[in-house]
Amino acid sequence: MAAESIEIIFPDAGRRPFPKGTTAGQALADWKPEASRELLAARYRGELVDLSRPLHHDGSLSPVTFEDRAGKEILNHSAAHIVAKALIETIPEALPTVGPAEEAGFHYDFDVRPLTPEDLTRITAAVDRIVRANDPFHRVELPREEALHQFRANPHKQRYIQDAPPNEPVSIYRTGLWIDLCRGPHVPSTGAIGGLRLLGFSGLSAEGRPEGPILQRVRGIAFPTPEGLAAWERQRKEAEARDHRVLGERLELFTFVESAPGFPIWLPKGMIVVRELEKFVREHLAEAGYSEVRTPLLFDKSVFEKSGHWEHYKDNIFLVPMENRVYGLKPMNCPGSMLIFGARARSYRELPLRLAEFAPLHRLEASGTIHGLTRVREFVQDDAHIFVTEEQVAGEIRTLLAWIARAFSTFHLEWSYELSTRPANFLGEAAVWDRAEATLKQLLDDSKVAYRISPGEGAFYGPKIDIFIKDSIGRAWQTGTIQLDYQMPLRFGLQYQGPDGHLHTPIVVHRAILGTWERFFGVLLEHTAGRLPVWLSPVQVRLLPIGDAHSEAARTLAGELRARGLRVEVADPTESLGKRVRQAELDRVPYIGVFGDREVAEGTVTVRRPPSKEPKLFSRAEFVDHAANVVATRSFDP
RNA sequence: GCCACCGUAGCUCAGUUGGCAGAGCAGCUGAUUCGUAAUCAGCAGGUCGAGGGUUCAAGUCCCUCCGGUGGCUCCA
Secondary structure (H helix, E strand, C coil), rough: HHHEEEECCCCCEEEEEECCCCCCHHHHHHHHHHHHHHEEEEECCEEEEECECCCCEEEEEEEEEECCHHHHHHHHHHHEEEEHHHCCCCHCCCCCCCCCCCCCCCCEEECCCCCHHHHHHHHHHHHHHHHHCECCCCEECCHHHHHHHCCCCCHHHHHHHHHHCCCCEEEEEEEEEEEEECCCCCCCCCCHHEEEEEEEEEEEECCCCCCCCCEEEEEEECCHHHHHHHHHHHHHHHHCCCHHHHHEEEEEEEEECCCCCCEEEEEEEHHHHHHHHHHHHHHHHCCCCCCEECCEEEEEHHHHHCCHHHHHHHHHEEEEEECCCEEEEECCHHHHHHHHCCCCCCEHHHCCCEECCCEECCCCCCCCCCCCCCCCCEEEEEEEEHHHHCHHHHHHHHHHHHHHHHHHHHHHCEEEEEEECCCCCCCCCHHHHHHHHHHHHHHHHHCCEEEECCCCEEEECCEEEEEEEEEECCCCEEEEEEEEEEEEHHHHHCCEEHHHHECCCCCCEEEEEEEHHHHHHHHCCCCCCCCHHHCCCCCCCCEEECHHHHHHHHHHHHHHHHCCCEEEECCCCCCCCHHHHHHHHCCCCCEEEEEHHHHHHHEEEEECCCCCCCCCEEEEEHHHHHHHHHHHCCCCCC
């Protein structure tokens, strides 16, 4: 009897004996019967398993629910399989390939003719049927040969089987009559999906092989309950209302025209924001010992041949043939800074030499990739190149990380880092790379901010730290970057004379912090739903006199506010007060001041500060001081 | 660039099986002088993305191109 019993340890450290062969689901239900409805899978001895997995050994067992990251992935992965079953029912000749969970949701790729919206409607109906049928996911393990035979009609699946580790059996899952190759685990049955929404389909580029098969990807997202799906859909709708492309047009910040695709047009109000961002960054540059430079937009292509851009980036450079030469519109500022450094003899006493440049950059981005302000063909970076000795690298990076923390905190944005290390095609010495990577890693550890390591993703000339911020719905966008470069100074033959009297080659730190005004502002606009901090708002105060009798007093107050540097408008009473308040709200004016008999008599102003609907009464002097102070300190909320 | 879809007034959208291009908001004019998210009336506004084709007749059907959207690839 004792030989046929195993001991299971639960997360609360409780130990219970079970007969050998008890399933994970049974054991967990015995442990906490009230929570068994939420169970999707289990973690057994550290491994994710199906609830139907029989347990044969002593060990730890914990529940996996939708609250866990793993549980979300399992549910979405199972949903992907259901979509595959539904698609095969709709289009029997389709060949399924892979269907993983994504960060939010899932996709499944098919080798199939191009899909149509009607297909999607039919697949959705089939998904509903499959979920209602509540078919269990049965796991079966097969020898490789048998699996290869089972999937003989699908060359993609055959390839996955051949690529799998040769010593392990291959697992397949049966759902009704449908069988799919899968490592698992899965939810117990199709009915565990409470809500599933298909998010569309798209063709995938055949990598490197234009004539190769193009797969069709179906994307979706799944939840254990219909309420979960409904909540997600509400959030998504709200996110769509925050789309910076829509807000930007409505608030008259920027626009686009058909004749200049991917080239933003900054309207007067948007330009105010850009100027404020520049002012913010330039204040820091002055404190931190930078010099600002400006180098040509056009360079003869020989400059890009020297910098390496011609070899690595030619397809993205706009070319301008002139006389008998070919010029390129610069895609980055670095070549110009290299030329400045190399223009005369340099001493170690000049280092670190910090050259900032906010020049318009042009990159010929593929037409299918441009997107609002977040992916454009012309933009301006808060860019700088710092020429340093190897000993100075750590100090410069530390200063940059501190500035990043201050800058992003000012905008109430949370940021994260990604450290990209030596790629396969790296240039230079491995030992130098190792030292540089170790330095960057140590500095990131010290910064106490989350970071990921992206092995092999560094530039060919050096490792880099990229900065990411997330918009309100959790999409990550790369903004800034800090790149160590050992190669470009060599290519330009840059040297400085050291204290030893010898010539040395400097290292260059390429760095942008907010990244580009365009992308940064696009994300900020979505993050704030258009409610920019006061110091960035194109119109900071709008005064609404109740009647013509109050207009003059309002204009006097506007003058007092302008004298303190504030951007103020007076909306005279040609429309009702309610309408003017509404308009000011829609225009995202942070301070809406109402002016009537009472305010004129008492020397006050009633201020509405959205999103609060509670008006606040200020004395006029108080309000002027308050608003001027909020702007001067770049406060976010008040 | 690749796959699919979309393109009607400044914006959001209607427009039946091919048969006289519409509404709301915004704009302009006039009236209204108002206490916190839409006062009333009138007027004006269009080469239906562009070009070609089918047809007695095309916003509607077909082709090509341009632009946009969602993905893919790439990227700040």
